[in-house]
Amino acid sequence: MQVERFTVISSDCHAGLPPERYRAYLDPQYRETFDQVLPIQKHMTDKAEQVFLLKDINEQWRAGVEIQLAGAWDHARRTEVLDADGVAGEIVFPDGVTQQNAPPFGAGLALPTKNIVPDLQWAGARAHNRWLAEFCALDPVRRFGVAVCPLLWDTERGIEEVRFALDNGLGGMLIPAITSGFEAYHNRCYDPFWEACEDTGTVVCFHSGPGAFDDVFGPGFPEGDQDRYPGGVGVYISEVFFWTYRPLIFMLWGGVFERFPKLKASVTETGQGWLLPPLLRMLDHHYNDTVFSAKLGDFRSHLSMSPVDYFRRNCAVGASCMPREDAEIRHEMGMDQLMWGTDFPHPEGTWPNTAARMLETFRGLPEADVAAMLGGNAIDFYGLDAAGLSEVASRVGPPKGHFGA
Amino acid sequence: MQVERFTVISSDCHAGLPPERYRAYLDPQYRETFDQVLPIQKHMTDKAEQVFLLKDINEQWRAGVEIQLAGAWDHARRTEVLDADGVAGEIVFPDGVTQQNAPPFGAGLALPTKNIVPDLQWAGARAHNRWLAEFCALDPVRRFGVAVCPLLWDTERGIEEVRFALDNGLGGMLIPAITSGFEAYHNRCYDPFWEACEDTGTVVCFHSGPGAFDDVFGPGFPEGDQDRYPGGVGVYISEVFFWTYRPLIFMLWGGVFERFPKLKASVTETGQGWLLPPLLRMLDHHYNDTVFSAKLGDFRSHLSMSPVDYFRRNCAVGASCMPREDAEIRHEMGMDQLMWGTDFPHPEGTWPNTAARMLETFRGLPEADVAAMLGGNAIDFYGLDAAGLSEVASRVGPPKGHFGA
Numbered sequence: 001m002q003v004e005r006f007t008v009i010s011s012d013c014h015a016g017l018p019p020e021r022y023r024a025y026l027d028p029q030y031r032e033t034f035d036q037v038l039p040i041q042k043h044m045t046d047k048a049e050q051v052f053l054l055k056d057i058n059e060q061w062r063a064g065v066e067i068q069l070a071g072a073w074d075h076a077r078r079t080e081v082l083d084a085d086g087v088a089g090e091i092v093f094p095d096g097v098t099q100q101n102a103p104p105f106g107a108g109l110a111l112p113t114k115n116i117v118p119d120l121q122w123a124g125a126r127a128h129n130r131w132l133a134e135f136c137a138l139d140p141v142r143r144f145g146v147a148v149c150p151l152l153w154d155t156e157r158g159i160e161e162v163r164f165a166l167d168n169g170l171g172g173m174l175i176p177a178i179t180s181g182f183e184a185y186h187n188r189c190y191d192p193f194w195e196a197c198e199d200t201g202t203v204v205c206f207h208s209g210p211g212a213f214d215d216v217f218g219p220g221f222p223e224g225d226q227d228r229y230p231g232g233v234g235v236y237i238s239e240v241f242f243w244t245y246r247p248l249i250f251m252l253w254g255g256v257f258e259r260f261p262k263l264k265a266s267v268t269e270t271g272q273g274w275l276l277p278p279l280l281r282m283l284d285h286h287y288n289d290t291v292f293s294a295k296l297g298d299f300r301s302h303l304s305m306s307p308v309d310y311f312r313r314n315c316a317v318g319a320s321c322m323p324r325e326d327a328e329i330r331h332e333m334g335m336d337q338l339m340w341g342t343d344f345p346h347p348e349g350t351w352p353n354t355a356a357r358m359l360e361t362f363r364g365l366p367e368a369d370v371a372a373m374l375g376g377n378a379i380d381f382y383g384l385d386a387a388g389l390s391e392v393a394s395r396v397g398p399p400k401g402h403f404g405a
Numbered sequence: 406m407q408v409e410r411f412t413v414i415s416s417d418c419h420a421g422l423p424p425e426r427y428r429a430y431l432d433p434q435y436r437e438t439f440d441q442v443l444p445i446q447k448h449m450t451d452k453a454e455q456v457f458l459l460k461d462i463n464e465q466w467r468a469g470v471e472i473q474l475a476g477a478w479d480h481a482r483r484t485e486v487l488d489a490d491g492v493a494g495e496i497v498f499p500d501g502v503t504q505q506n507a508p509p510f511g512a513g514l515a516l517p518t519k520n521i522v523p524d525l526q527w528a529g530a531r532a533h534n535r536w537l538a539e540f541c542a543l544d545p546v547r548r549f550g551v552a553v554c555p556l557l558w559d560t561e562r563g564i565e566e567v568r569f570a571l572d573n574g575l576g577g578m579l580i581p582a583i584t585s586g587f588e589a590y591h592n593r594c595y596d597p598f599w600e601a602c603e604d605t606g607t608v609v610c611f612h613s614g615p616g617a618f619d620d621v622f623g624p625g626f627p628e629g630d631q632d633r634y635p636g637g638v639g640v641y642i643s644e645v646f647f648w649t650y651r652p653l654i655f656m657l658w659g660g661v662f663e664r665f666p667k668l669k670a671s672v673t674e675t676g677q678g679w680l681l682p683p684l685l686r687m688l689d690h691h692y693n694d695t696v697f698s699a700k701l702g703d704f705r706s707h708l709s710m711s712p713v714d715y716f717r718r719n720c721a722v723g724a725s726c727m728p729r730e731d732a733e734i735r736h737e738m739g740m741d742q743l744m745w746g747t748d749f750p751h752p753e754g755t756w757p758n759t760a761a762r763m764l765e766t767f768r769g770l771p772e773a774d775v776a777a778m779l780g781g782n783a784i785d786f787y788g789l790d791a792a793g794l795s796e797v798a799s800r801v802g803p804p805k806g807h808f809g810a
Binding site for chain 1: 462584585588589591592593594617619620621623632633634635636637638639640641642643644646647651654655657658659660676679680682683684686687688690691692701702704705707708712
């Protein structure tokens with residue numbers, strides 16, 4: 001008799017080539033620049049490791065797991081890791097092993113705009129998206145690829161990237177979380193982009209990582225005198241989730257989901273338990289309260305419902321490495337919206353202790369809730385192949401009853 | 406037999422002259438510029454009211470209470486209002502009646518840096534501080550004045566303003582909450598300023614109001630096409646408390662209170678119940694956790710205790726118009742740090758319904774806790790004249806037993 005198993009989706013995984021291997025995926029006219037920039041990119045990565053005194057920490061973490069970490073780009077290794085983790089399917093963001101597998105020209109998770117040549121960043125994004133499309137095509141049931149899109153430079157070009165993604169089997173579009181210096185996402189100038197995403201069923205994605213680096217580490221970072229900025233990293237990690245939620249705040253108040261009712265947007269690795277409940281309470285309060293904000297005039301009548309209602313209808317949360325406390329307040333955050341994830345292959349993720357962490361998080365909770373957070377919600381939200389994934393899960397997933405309720 | 410009464414302190418009040426009356430308080434060399442700028446300032450205020458469609462709302466609110474609102478700058482009127490409100494003492498921030506009593510040259514609550522001439526902003530700040538010193542001197546027991554200080558331009562000049570405040574009986578120093586484009590407050594360049602504040606017992610103050618206006622309303626605001634930015638005000642009020650807490654995040658991680666253990670800093674009107682508990686939990690987590698942030702290296706060893714411990718020792722919260730829900734989670738936020746306030750004469754404040762709002766907030770709570778939040782905490786934190794205030798309170802304060810516990 002076959003054991004029934006949970007279909008587990010990691011809503012937060014990362015993949016990327018070793019930097020030098022992106023060359024082949026770049027349009028040829030950018031390869032000479034790529035060759036010139038590569039050593040600088042490596043220098044900056046090393047320099048950043050020095051600044052944070054983390055070379056030892058990173059090397060220690062990687063020691064002995066180099067083979068599995070090659071799963072950041074190697075099909076067979078990745079499949080082994082996910083199987084061993086009990087994970088049937090995954091949402092695949094850029095930037096593989098920490099700071100070592102970012103796409104070229106700043107086309108990675110943070111999508112910076114400072115000291116960036118827009119044409120090159122678009123080229124780097126396209127290179128990553130090409131490779132990612134190939135990588136996901138090796139196992140399209142299990143891998144849902146999120147394309148990189150430095151949208152702020154050019155909405156039309158963003159729409160081209162949506163078309164490229166659609167034509168090549170990628171279902172999500174990572175756009176910059178930090179918009180300062182550009183129009184923010186309540187501006188109507190992005191409407192054609194939202195429309196393209198809605199029409200094609202492409203999910204708009206935000207992922208933590210970007211921060212106010214100039215404020216925190218000084219404008220010269222990673223050069224410059226870091227001793228002048230004590231505790232910068234503490235500030236960074238205390239703010240980073242705010243920066244990730246911020247674009248949603250603009251979209252929700254801006255009526256984006258009013259105008260594009262089928263558009264979907266996710267935020268991933270956002271320390272959900274800390275900020276999400278108070279953020280939702282605050283959005284609802286500001287929509288319903290009439291005393292505190294009366295002096296600010298009408299900012300509600302273009303919305304037919306509360307920002308929280310749009311959030312519940314159009315958004316979901318990639319709750320990477322969800323701690324127990326988050327699972328306990330799941331109803332407050334949105335039982336239909338929490339999507340667990342491993343963050344593989346990042347060192348802050350659950351891997352290689354996924355089984356133990358999963359048990360700690362979900363032990364004793366109602367099985368239907370666990371099934372939703374572990375996979376069902378992600379399958380529904382991202383529109384994954386439930387039947388195909390269930391077949392994979394029948395080999396690798398944790399057995400029903402495993403969490404003891 | 407005399408009734409025992411609560412000594413009530415409003416930790417959040419505002420005062421400011423009608424704009425044209427600041428002229429006399431400006432150094433003479435700035436008066437010609439003042440005359441040129443005044444009509445522009447009035448135009449901008451009107452324009453902002455139009456953009457937000459709030460002219461009617463504001464006029465409606467002001468109708469019939471013009472005399473009391475003159476308490477923004479008129480000694481006798483203010484005394485009457487505070488007496489009637491049951492308030493013995495107050496912490497006095499700039500910007501009187503909404504948008505109508507801001508100091509000249511951008512030297513008000515928001516302390517913007519964009520399109521600002523630094524010399525003029527310093528001159529405007531000094532003009533306000535001169536007037537405020539006179540105003541507080543009319544009733545020094547009841548009025549604790551917070552000087553305005555656009556610190557980002559020049560630390561030395563900031564220190565001069567601390568000396569001016571000290572010499573003129575002002576005890577707090579309002580510095581910009583938004584530091585983007587300048588060094589943030591973890592940078593050691595501010596150490597001489599913190600030292601001056603610590604040495605003189607001057608409290609560093611942050612007050613909500615400033616926001617990312619360019620992001621929210623576009624770079625041309627209040628000119629420009631606001632239809633392109635739907636829901637901007639919703640974004641603004643959903644972010645504004647973050648911007649107010651943000652400088653504290655820099656100071657706490659930056660070790661400012663480690664180096665200056667007697668320095669005091671307050672944040673005021675920050676929607677405390679929404680953001681403060683999760684912020685404190687997050688700061689503590691990031692100080693104590695070693696998994697999530699291990700890859701970021703050492704950012705703790707310059708601190709001898711958790712950021713939350715410094716917060717408890719060195720900081721306090723001006724909890725304007727504290728709602729019932731906030732009073733209920735007072736221990737989580739910090740029973741010794743919550744300081745109630747009316748926000749008079751701002752329309753979102755408790756006035757003219759202070760008595761009812763106070764009762765709603767505190768009814769049935771332990772009397773010692775109510776006494777601390779209503780006044781005791783502010784007296785301790787700001788170092789107010791407890792005996793003098795108690796005497797005032799014996800005439801105007803709510804009687805003990807009033808809250809029924």
